[in-house]
Amino acid sequence: MNDLPLRLAGVERRYRSGAGELPVLRGADLTLAAGEIVALVAPSGTGKSTLLHLAGLLERPDGGEVFVDGKAAGTLSDDARTAIRRSTIGFVYQFHHLLPEFTAEENIVLPQMAAGTPRHTARTRARELLAAFGLSGREGHPPGKLSGGEQQRVAIARALANRPRILLADEPTGNLDVGTSARVFGELMEAVRGQGVAALVATHNPDLAQQMDRIVTLEAGVVVPVG
């Protein structure tokens, strides 16, 4: 069990508001094996983003524990959690969140340098990734001069730049038209499978979910298998 990239055990999350408490996760369990791609398909507002934020160590649960590579994240300092996030976890969001003032290549170089990779090594890796996503020749373009599909390809390349063990994606192609979404998602799957990354992908798109290894949903705050 210890070398599972990701394990959520009895994870709880409540949001406090003026009206009281909203229990969103009530003991969610989920494991991701290396190379496994899991679809998280659940109605809006049931806690998909919350689960991804907890799995990505962006927030701490109110109960339960998140294990990354067998290590309990709850006992770690914020700095230690940030270090794990940088080296081990890649994120892709519905909107690319690329830095607009930097080029496509720099957007992929910067997170590598933040994780301690020397600039020349980071540049080589960025160029390889951009080539793998069909973006050779676009290295010097800022996000504003790329199409929506190209921007999302850069965001996926950035998420994979530090060779993460875990990829967390929240509607990664939700902002793209149907054809572009299918193409970009296919490239994402190929890259994830090629690198043996464990991936958890929240999506409302049943066609994309069917292409993954397994589908889970959220019901009353717990993770339930589908099919």
Ligand SMILES: Nc1ncnc2c1ncn2[C@@H]1O[C@H](COP(=O)(O)OP(=O)(O)OP(=O)(O)O)[C@@H](O)[C@H]1O
């Ligand atoms: N910071 C917060 N403070 C208070 N309530 C929150 C907060 N974040 C999320 N919620 C509430 O928790 C519930 C779950 O939100 P979450 O964003 O995880 O759902 P989701 O399944 O990802 O939804 P969607 O598919 O619409 O993105 C929602 O009712 C939401 O309003």
